[in-house]
């Protein structure tokens with residue numbers, strides 16, 4: 037890169053918000069550069085509960101704007117990313133002493149109707165079924181639960197592969213001309229001659245680029261980036277709240293998830309995960325930025341096991357935990373005392389260099405505070421609205437163009453799988469389904485004309501073959517074993533330690549970093 041490269045927009049942070057903004061801006065014709073200090077989705081955006089949801093519980097906090105926007109986004113994301121987003125049915129076992137039935141019914145009624153209204157549809161045309169009351173055992177919804185839970189409610193939200201959503205946004209941004217730099221840290225930026233001069237450090241080199249506008253999408257680091265690297269005073273405050281999940285052997289073999297009420301009024305999800313497992317989460321633990329990479333504590337494991345075991349027939353015990361992950365929510369600080377009550381809505385702060393956030397007509401900076409995976413696409417549109425004074429010609433477009441691999445046309449997932457099975461009859465259908473879930477139509481680029489497993493190169497175990505690994509390196513910025521085992525895929529969960537080491541060795545030998553399996 038030349039020292040004086042000039043961009044319309046430089047985005048700092050390669051989580052869902054940074055990559056979503058990069059995609060939107062690049063597709064509007066802006067010259068975009070995104071810098072991510074580690075891997076894409078290496079922070080909060082791979083550590084979520086992985087729901088595209090309105091957030092039923094946010095209704096208790098009267099977050100109607102957020103819930104409406106999120107429910108509308110559920111429909112949009114289902115249509116632009118059908119490979120990595122799909123409907124998931126939730127069962128809420130009823131416990132009268134925690135929340136009365138009328139309250140739950142009213143909440144679900146509102147939930148059903150807010151989404152339809154926000155999308156501009158009649159309720160009958162929403163693509164997901166409406167909520168209803170059920171008898172757990174009789175209707176097949178009590179699997180894995182204690183028999184004493186007799187009644188409940190079911191409703192639909194959606195599941196998403198969060199890390200892949202980030203990567204596909206980055207890929208789409210790149211297809212629209214954006215430059216995506218991973219392992220590249222923004223070490224400073226200052227306003228000069230009506231533009232930003234941005235210092236980037238990566239691959240052992242320091243470089244400087246010029247940007248007409250800057251976006252701070254650094255997630256949990258949003259405030260510290262402002263104060264330290266950008267030297268900008270902002271009234272926006274952020275609350276950092278850690279959330280952890282545990283993964284245990286599956287507690288039932290049905291497709292539905294559970295949403296469980298806890299006596300502390302929080303809710304905990306039990307979600308079918310990677311076929312053989314159940315994902316249990318999450319917690320809300322206030323943290324500070326100094327604490328470094330978030331990790332689950334023994335107290336959090338105990339809390340999640342206890343919350344699950346109140347309901348499950350067989351106790352969920354800490355010894356059964358096969359994997360865990362933690363992320364830090366960067367919540368916009370609305371002054372709530374309870375971390376669960378802090379708003380999950382996002383706030384954008386536009387700074388043009390004036391005193392106390394006033395407009396001095398300087399090069400703009402938009403900082404992203406808070407947000408959900410679910411609302412990233414609308415958030416990106418709002419960021420570009422904020423910048424419309426500088427880029428007036430641009431128009432929203434991301435609701436209509438499928439993400440890479442997601443252009444299913446009139447077909448559905450099962451139809452595509454049938455087609456792939458026909459083209460590759462000797463490959464295991466379960467594996468083809470997993471590949472199609474990760475890559476959608478782009479799975480064809482990995483499979484080529486492979487007839488048997490041997491045509492896919494080395495078999496690393498856990499469903500990962502050399503053909504896919506090489507594809508991830510060539511097309512998805514994968515550089516080390518963690519990138520491929522825990523973010524681009526979850527194959528690490530299905531491998532032994534020795535198999536994960538072999539992947540690390542392969543990445544190393546192929547000239548990448550190899551470590552961190």
Ligand SMILES: Cc1cc2nc3c(=O)[nH]c(=O)nc-3n(C[C@H](O)[C@H](O)[C@H](O)COP(=O)(O)OP(=O)(O)OC[C@H]3O[C@@H](n4cnc5c(N)ncnc54)[C@H](O)[C@@H]3O)c2cc1C
Nearest residue numbers: 049051052053073079080081085087222255279407409410
């Ligand atoms: C436990 C938990 C559960 C959640 N569940 C859900 C859910 O089910 N559904 C939902 O919609 N949302 C959920 N969320 C919220 C969602 O995960 C976050 O809102 C979202 O991931 C935030 O994305 P981001 O891009 O803002 O931040 P991040 O993903 O954290 O990305 C910020 C990036 O900036 C980079 N960065 C920082 N400083 C620099 C620098 N100086 N130079 C370059 N790069 C830098 C970081 O490396 C990082 O990758 C959950 C969050 C948590 C923690």
